Amino acid sequence: MYYKNYLCKKLGKVENLKINISKKKPLKKNQVRLKILSIGLSYVDILMIKGTYQHKNELPFIPGTEACGIIIEEKCNNAKLLNKKAIIISKKGCFSEEIIIELSKIILISNKMPSEEAASFFSSSLTSYIALKETAKIKKNDFILITGASGSIGQNSIMLASHFKLNIICIASNKKKASLLRKMGVKKVIFAEDNIKKKIMTYTKNKGVDIILDINGFLKEKNILSCLAWNGKYLIVGFTNNNISSIKTNYILIKSIQVFGIRAGEYLRRTTMSNKKKIIKDIFKLYKKKIFKVKPYKVQPFNKLIEELTIIRDRKSMGKIVINTKYLSSDSK
Structure with missing residues (x-):
């Protein structure tokens, strides 16, 4: 009772x-x-x-x-x-x-x-899937920068990006988190206090990254938009400690940046029933393949x-x- x-x-x-x-x-x-x-x-x-x-x-x-x-x-x-x-x-x-x-x-x-x-597993997997597959339209050999990468959304995004053979760069706040990311197979881990743009431009041979997946609102701390390639995509997933920032529209114009807000649950509710079923089916397929673990x-x-x-x-x-x-x-x- x-x-x-x-x-x-x-x-x-x-x-x-x-x-x-x-x-x-x-x-x-x-x-x-x-x-x-x-x-x-x-x-x-x-x-x-x-x-x-x-x-x-x-x-x-x-x-x-x-x-x-x-x-x-x-x-x-x-x-x-x-x-x-x-x-x-x-x-x-x-x-x-x-x-x-x-x-x-x-x-x-x-x-x-x-x-x-x-x-x-589902909420974080859904967020990663909506962000990378449905919104960013990731493709093989894309360069992606992920913030907040040691959490569940970050880990799922790493595994999904790795599955589709992207070049993954992650930002870590400490050595423990960096160690976890390297064990997951991330080849390039940058610490938050590093010269992030310099390291990314060196790693990408001055191209910049195609996608930034900003899970924790890191843009408030560092101008990671400067690391984007021409026509790059900036995906906003969330914020910690109310670190909400403003983006100058002229900056978006100059680099032809595409900015997306990721609300995975709302996306799933608003999409067609056939696409909703497809997304859920794909997520469970990836789970069975141990991609979302x-x-x-x-x-x-x-x-x-x-x-x-x-x-x-x-x-x-x-x-x-x-x-x-x-x-x-x-x-x-």
């Missing part, structure tokens, strides 16, 4: 979240109830809690945008849905032991897929959720952090 969740009553610090006990509500038509097994944490969750994300939830709300669970109740006139495993992608509600959601907003998967992977995973129990969010906020994380609920037993992973 009751289940635990984390409730946001006031926008601001993640430390303000409180564990709450909720009573189960009845389902509406075309909804399903899932017991959540694993929850994937991301920087988007922190922005939602701060109230600085482009989508704002009404208070109070249960944060959490990505999880994996098992359907335990349905009101879709389809009993075959029961006990099916699904990926949950939502604007709220995943920091919980249970969730009610419309059937159209979940992705049914094989019950054999590990819950911790299912809860943490983020490492390292850090797995923690439900009561450590706030602590792990602070690690992401303070930019001390690498890879993906996953929270397991009480429902994830050894035989349900």
Whole structure:
């Protein structure tokens, strides 16, 4: 009758979240109830809690945008849905032991897929796919510069770019992150304090990069647009610490730069149904080929959720952090 969740009553610090006990509500038509097994944490969750994300939830709300669970109740006139495993992608509600959601907003998967992977791979994989395949139209031998590369979106983007044989350059903030990137096969890693333009121009033989994938808003810190080749593409994925910058339009004109904002979830919602199905199918194909495999995973129990969010906020994380609920037993992973 009751289940635990984390409730946001006031926008601001993640430390303000409180564990709450909720009573189960009845389902509406075309909804399903899932017991959540694993929850994937991301920087988007922190922005939602701060109230600085482009989508704002009404208070109070249960944060959490990505999880994996098992359907335990349905009101879709389809009993075959029961006990099916699904990926949950939502604007709220995943920091919980249970969730009610419309059937159209979940992705049914094989019950054999590990819950911790299912809860943490799709959103970042989707962002990488939309950015590189759908928007940048990457091709073999392109030069790509990736910021925020040690996180889940960065790692997925590296693996996707590597799969399609691009020349990858990454910016790292410390030696630990640089070591991780080199182990992934990145041949050119540049530190944030380096003369980035000089090193990139040397590496590309004065051509510059064809694509910049700016995951963490690094443009605010360094003018990486100067590293772009003629008609290069600058892709904005997100920002950390509110490092939002302005771009001079004359600079865009002079180098014929193309600027794109990447909102992968919104892209998937607005595209045609046939393209949506194709994108999801391609992502799972790449997952099966082990293209979308983020490492390292850090797995923690439900009561450590706030602590792990602070690690992401303070930019001390690498890879993906996953929270397991009480429902994830050894035989349900």
